Amino acid sequence: MTVSAVVFDIGNVLIEWQPETYYDRMIGRSRRERMFDELDLHGMNDRVDRGENFTEVVQDFAAENPDWADEIMMWHDKWIELASPAIDHSVRLLRALRREGVPVFALTNFGKETFAIGEMHYPFLEEFDRRYISGHMGVIKPDPRIFEMVEEDCGVAPGELLFTDDRPDNIAAAEARGWQTHHFEGPEGWATRLVAEGLLHREAAE
CATH class of the missing domain: 1.10.150 (DNA polymerase; domain 1)
Structure with a gap:
């Protein structure tokens, strides 16, 4: 899909x-x-x-x-x-997707104040097209409601969202909503998935 x-x-x-x-x-x-x-x-x-x-x-x-x-x-x-350090390869993948014109969202369990601290230290946190921060939403993953809220806001069909997360329970909750998923176990595997989906060329994913 x-x-x-x-x-x-x-x-x-x-x-x-x-x-x-x-x-x-x-x-x-x-x-x-x-x-x-x-x-x-x-x-x-x-x-x-x-x-x-x-x-x-x-x-x-x-x-x-x-x-x-x-x-x-x-x-x-x-x-x-x-909350450190940044995972540099993942940051490069985020930026490569945006250069290719692929909409990139954040969906994260993060407090309002802690996310503000993170923004001061990690500029890439401001680079998403849309950001869904649990502290502002009042609900955390893997509650199904947080995924539903993303769908309602972004207007993208669930089956057209590709979501990566390190926690299996969050992946399972997204799959139950019909999202495409990738269990993150390292940036190399995520890069391979993005190339396989045709979203990035191999060189851009390194």
Whole structure:
């Protein structure tokens, strides 16, 4: 089926998002493992991605868990170090698609405030034709509603959207809506898929 628009996830597709790796560096792996076993830090982050205020959520969570308060506040104060580095090959693919005139959208679980921080550090986040940011939408992937909202806004038929994401649950939710999908496991495989779809020439995908 024809692809009329390409939809990128951002975390672990365009920007590495591995908070555990950051904490391993800062507090050591064994302490990090204990921290993540005791605290639902990703659940805390989901609240931000649904639109709650970043600072308030993290400060409240730190106050509720005083034994880990300093470490929890790193999630806020050093957030850009958790969300780094950019995945350069993926960024090149984004830009190559746009040079070819292919509409490119972002669909990402991201807080309102954290996305604004990301924009300051990663200019390519401003280069999409359309951006669907969960914090502004009030719903996160893999909730089917977020995919429905994209369809309603962009006007592209579900079967003509090609979506890449690193999480299988998000891929499954998109497929259930009739989207074409690519499970992102690295930029090389994504480049191969874009070439196979006729969206990029091999040279442009490198």
